[in-house]
Amino acid sequence: MKLHPMEDRIVVRPAESEERTASGLVIPDTAKEKPQQGEVLAVGPGRRAEASGEIIPLDVKVGDRVVYSKYGGTEISVDGEDLLILSSRDVLAKVEK
Amino acid sequence: MKLHPMEDRIVVRPAESEERTASGLVIPDTAKEKPQQGEVLAVGPGRRAEASGEIIPLDVKVGDRVVYSKYGGTEISVDGEDLLILSSRDVLAKVEK
Amino acid sequence: MKLHPMEDRIVVRPAESEERTASGLVIPDTAKEKPQQGEVLAVGPGRRAEASGEIIPLDVKVGDRVVYSKYGGTEISVDGEDLLILSSRDVLAKVEK
Amino acid sequence: MKLHPMEDRIVVRPAESEERTASGLVIPDTAKEKPQQGEVLAVGPGRRAEASGEIIPLDVKVGDRVVYSKYGGTEISVDGEDLLILSSRDVLAKVEK
Amino acid sequence: MKLHPMEDRIVVRPAESEERTASGLVIPDTAKEKPQQGEVLAVGPGRRAEASGEIIPLDVKVGDRVVYSKYGGTEISVDGEDLLILSSRDVLAKVEK
Amino acid sequence: MKLHPMEDRIVVRPAESEERTASGLVIPDTAKEKPQQGEVLAVGPGRRAEASGEIIPLDVKVGDRVVYSKYGGTEISVDGEDLLILSSRDVLAKVEK
Amino acid sequence: MKLHPMEDRIVVRPAESEERTASGLVIPDTAKEKPQQGEVLAVGPGRRAEASGEIIPLDVKVGDRVVYSKYGGTEISVDGEDLLILSSRDVLAKVEK
Numbered sequence: 001m002k003l004h005p006m007e008d009r010i011v012v013r014p015a016e017s018e019e020r021t022a023s024g025l026v027i028p029d030t031a032k033e034k035p036q037q038g039e040v041l042a043v044g045p046g047r048r049a050e051a052s053g054e055i056i057p058l059d060v061k062v063g064d065r066v067v068y069s070k071y072g073g074t075e076i077s078v079d080g081e082d083l084l085i086l087s088s089r090d091v092l093a094k095v096e097k
Numbered sequence: 098m099k100l101h102p103m104e105d106r107i108v109v110r111p112a113e114s115e116e117r118t119a120s121g122l123v124i125p126d127t128a129k130e131k132p133q134q135g136e137v138l139a140v141g142p143g144r145r146a147e148a149s150g151e152i153i154p155l156d157v158k159v160g161d162r163v164v165y166s167k168y169g170g171t172e173i174s175v176d177g178e179d180l181l182i183l184s185s186r187d188v189l190a191k192v193e194k
Numbered sequence: 195m196k197l198h199p200m201e202d203r204i205v206v207r208p209a210e211s212e213e214r215t216a217s218g219l220v221i222p223d224t225a226k227e228k229p230q231q232g233e234v235l236a237v238g239p240g241r242r243a244e245a246s247g248e249i250i251p252l253d254v255k256v257g258d259r260v261v262y263s264k265y266g267g268t269e270i271s272v273d274g275e276d277l278l279i280l281s282s283r284d285v286l287a288k289v290e291k
Numbered sequence: 292m293k294l295h296p297m298e299d300r301i302v303v304r305p306a307e308s309e310e311r312t313a314s315g316l317v318i319p320d321t322a323k324e325k326p327q328q329g330e331v332l333a334v335g336p337g338r339r340a341e342a343s344g345e346i347i348p349l350d351v352k353v354g355d356r357v358v359y360s361k362y363g364g365t366e367i368s369v370d371g372e373d374l375l376i377l378s379s380r381d382v383l384a385k386v387e388k
Numbered sequence: 389m390k391l392h393p394m395e396d397r398i399v400v401r402p403a404e405s406e407e408r409t410a411s412g413l414v415i416p417d418t419a420k421e422k423p424q425q426g427e428v429l430a431v432g433p434g435r436r437a438e439a440s441g442e443i444i445p446l447d448v449k450v451g452d453r454v455v456y457s458k459y460g461g462t463e464i465s466v467d468g469e470d471l472l473i474l475s476s477r478d479v480l481a482k483v484e485k
Numbered sequence: 486m487k488l489h490p491m492e493d494r495i496v497v498r499p500a501e502s503e504e505r506t507a508s509g510l511v512i513p514d515t516a517k518e519k520p521q522q523g524e525v526l527a528v529g530p531g532r533r534a535e536a537s538g539e540i541i542p543l544d545v546k547v548g549d550r551v552v553y554s555k556y557g558g559t560e561i562s563v564d565g566e567d568l569l570i571l572s573s574r575d576v577l578a579k580v581e582k
Numbered sequence: 583m584k585l586h587p588m589e590d591r592i593v594v595r596p597a598e599s600e601e602r603t604a605s606g607l608v609i610p611d612t613a614k615e616k617p618q619q620g621e622v623l624a625v626g627p628g629r630r631a632e633a634s635g636e637i638i639p640l641d642v643k644v645g646d647r648v649v650y651s652k653y654g655g656t657e658i659s660v661d662g663e664d665l666l667i668l669s670s671r672d673v674l675a676k677v678e679k
Contacts, residue, residue: 002193003164006156007664009189019110039627042190045156053153056635059627067585067658067667073583074189076164084653085189085623086165092591093624099290100261106286139287143251150243150250171286173261174212182261182286197358203383211311235329236384239350247340247347268383270358279358279383294455297447300480309420333481336447344437344444365480367455376455376480390581391552397577422582430578433544441534441541451540462577473552473577487678488649491641494674527675530641538638539617559674561649570649570674 001078005044008058008088013039013081014070035070039085040064058088065095098175102141105155106183109165110178134192136182137161155185156164166179195272199238202252202282206232207275229275231289232278234258251280259289292369296335299349303359304331306373328386329375333338336378349379356386389466389484393432395447396476399454400426401469424485429471442461458476486562490529493543493573497523497553498566522580525549526568543573550580583660590640590670594650595663596622607650619677622646623665640670645678 003011051078060066072090075085083087100108112134143154157163169187173180209231217234229263240251252259270277294302306328337348351357364382367374391399403425434445448454460478464471489495500522502543531542545551561568585593597619605624628639656670658665 004188004193005190006185006188011190044190048146048153049146049630051630054635055150056630069656074166076189088588091586091588092658093587093593093626096586100287102287103285108287127247141287145243145250147244150248167213171263171287197384198380198387199384200379205384212336238384242340242347244341247345270383293485294481296481297476297479339437341438344442361482365457367480378393386425392581393578393579394573394576399578432578436534436541438535438577441539464577486673489678490675491670491673496675516653530589533631533638535632559651581608 003042003052003076003078005042005087007087008045008047009040009044010040010058010060010088011087012066012073012084012086014038015039015065015085034083037065037067038069040066043088045054060088060091060094065097066091067091067093067095100139100173100174100180100182102139102182104141105144105153106141107137107155107157107183107185107188108139109163109170109181109183110138111135111181112162131148133167134162138180140185157185158193160170160194163188164190164192168175197236197270197272197277197279199236201238202250203238204234204252204254204265204280204282204285205236206260206278206279206280207235208232209259210231224271225255231261232263236262237276239281254282254285254288259291260285261287261289294333294367294369294374294376296333296337297337299347299350300335301331301377301379301382302333302377303364303377304332304356305375306356310343327361328330328356328358331357331368332374332380339363349383351385357382357388358384358386391430391464391466391471391473393398393430393473395432396435396444398428398433398446398448398474398476398479400454400461400472400474401429402426402472403453404457416439423482425455426456426472428454431476448476448482452481453485455481488527488561488563488568489529490570491565492512492529493532493541494529495525495543495545495571495576497551497558497569497571498526498560499523520554521555522550523569525551528573538570545573545576547578550582551576551582552578552580585624585660585665587657589626589635590629590638592622592640592642592668592670592673593624593628594655594664594666594668595623596620597647599673608629610617615642618652619640619649622648623655625670630638632658642670642673648679649675 005011008017040060042061043058043062046055048055068084068086069092071092073084073086076085103110103181135158137159140157140159142154145152165181165183166187166189170181170183174181196249199205233257234254237252237254237256238248242249262280263286264279267278267280270279296302331353334349334351334353335375337346341348359377360376360381360383364375364377365377391433393399397479428448431446431448431450436443456469456472456474461472461474464473467476490496499575525545525547528543528545528547531540533540553571554575554577558569561570565579587593608616624643625640625642625644630637636645649664650668651672651674655666655668657669
């Protein structure tokens with residue numbers, strides 16, 4: 001199964017969480033939510049500008065590693081893998097490795 | 098009875114839920130809502146651009162399989178079948194089978 | 195008494211509810227609200243486009259049968275008959291009989 | 292005292308309520324609010340279009356009988372008479388007698 | 389001290405309240421708030437149109453008697469007198485005496 | 486340390502509060518908040534118009550005495566002095582001494 | 583790891599807090615939140631104007647010291663250092679040292 005995101009949406013594979021320590025203990029969440037990282041698997045064509053109706057292409061592309069707001073996305077399970085569909089506006093930054 | 102959606106609305110037939118296991122047990126919902134899939138049965142002509150008033154055609158067509166936000170649609174029963182009327186903005190992605 | 199709706203409003207005569215079974219028992223509402231159907235009795239001239247001020251004509255006409263969101267309208271009693279004044283944006287779809 | 296409404300506001304004299312039965316008993320309000328009728332006593336010049344700044348004239352005039360949303364207006368007592376100042380957007384329909 | 393209101397703001401001197409009866413008793417507020425009247429003491433140059441940036445002059449002038457929404461203004465004490473700074477959008481109507 | 490406000494923001498030095506009486510007693514706040522006065526110490530270049538992107542210069546300048554809404558600003562301590570950073574939209578009026 | 587902020591976002595390294603006294607005691611937060619200072623480490627290309635779609639370049643640059651609203655940013659840990667991703671709209675002022 002392959003997802004083709006609509007408008008300015010993207011599909012992201014969340015990075016392995018590092019909240020699990022070497023010994024396997026789960027570190028409890030702190031009160032302050034932290035953003036998440038992931039890899040971009042698919043991107044939409046872009047949303048239309050409100051006034052002109054022209055399509056604004058996305059600034060992220062397939063393969064980019066991104067930091068995104070934890071609150072923006074929608075979880076979806078594809079072939080047993082948990083992915084996220086995000087608006088590209090929920091992407092805070094691209095990460096250069 | 099046949100539905101002709103207005104503006105950017107679409108009619109979707111929700112896919113069979115897979116929340117029922119092989120043995121017939123219902124798996125309780127997790128706290129985190131998951132999006133739904135379905136098949137597009139009818140599409141509206143598109144909504145008008147705010148500024149120009151021009152009609153923006155939809156990016157989904159009859160027969161598309163879509164992933165949509167669970168919170169967006171309105172349920173309607175047509176000839177004994179439960180369908181959904183969604184805004185096309187509630188469609189997150191098209192699914193390629 | 196005759197109603198002339200303003201802007202993009204329409205007057206709808208709600209269809210006979212089918213929530214009453216053959217034996218006359220009232221079926222209690224389920225938690226999930228369902229849209230309603232009705233017949234369009236009157237339509238306004240259309241609202242003005244935000245930017246240009248031009249009037250956008252309505253896509254429904256007198257005699258259309260429509261499905262509408264239950265939450266949008268205002269009830270009004272005209273000559274002893276319960277009617278609804280809706281914004282045309284609350285119309286989800288036209289119904290072809 | 293005479294009121295000159297600003298922008299798209301109008302002054303309405305609410306019609307005699309018919310919630311009082313022939314025998315003088317007050318019928319309690321139902322849970323569902325119903326719109327009100329009244330006569331237009333004064334109209335403003337119209338509001339300015341957001342983009343062009345041009346004044347959009349009102350579609351109601353002095354003497355019109357209108358149905359309006361109960362929630363929109365502000366009560367004002369003028370020479371001992373209870374009137375309402377409404378935005379013309381709160382007018383749902385004109386009534387032809 | 390003299391106030392020069394910014395943008396579309398105006399300075400209003402509230403009229404003597406008539407909520408005090410001849411015998412000096414204070415009549416308790418009813419549940420429904422009523423608008424207030426007052427005299428315009430100063431007016432701003434007008435706010436800028438969102439799109440064009442042009443200044444839209446006010447429709448009220450110094451000396452006008454206005455009815456205004458009780459919820460809009462900010463109280464300010466000038467030389468021992470309690471005045472109000474309102475947006476001109478909170479003015480409902482001008483009063484002709 | 487010197488502050489250069491961004492966009493339409495300004496830096497204000499709040500006037501000495503007069504809520505302390507001659508005998509040094511603190512007068513308790515009334516339920517109704519009153520606006521504050523202060524002196525403008527620095528002004529930003531102005532914000533950009535939504536549509537055209539042009540910069541709209543501010544209507545206040547360094548040295549102006551202004552009345553501002555108590556709820557708008559952000560407190561900042563500069564060299565031991567408590568100042569406020571406000572949006573110029575929170576300025577209600579200029580005061581002529 | 584290097585962050586490239588999207589649109590009008592910036593990456594800020596918060597200044598050393600001065601809430602810790604010389605003797606090492608933590609001073610409790612006052613009820614009134616104060617803004618924070620920091621150094622700009624990276625800036626995005628700017629967001630697009632709503633109407634024209636043109637990119638509006640940022641008014642802050644790498645190396646600027648800024649005062650920002652405490653409520654706007656998202657915390658992110660980069661190579662063991664706690665940084666913030668902010669919208670440039672959350673920057674209140676630039677600081678000249």
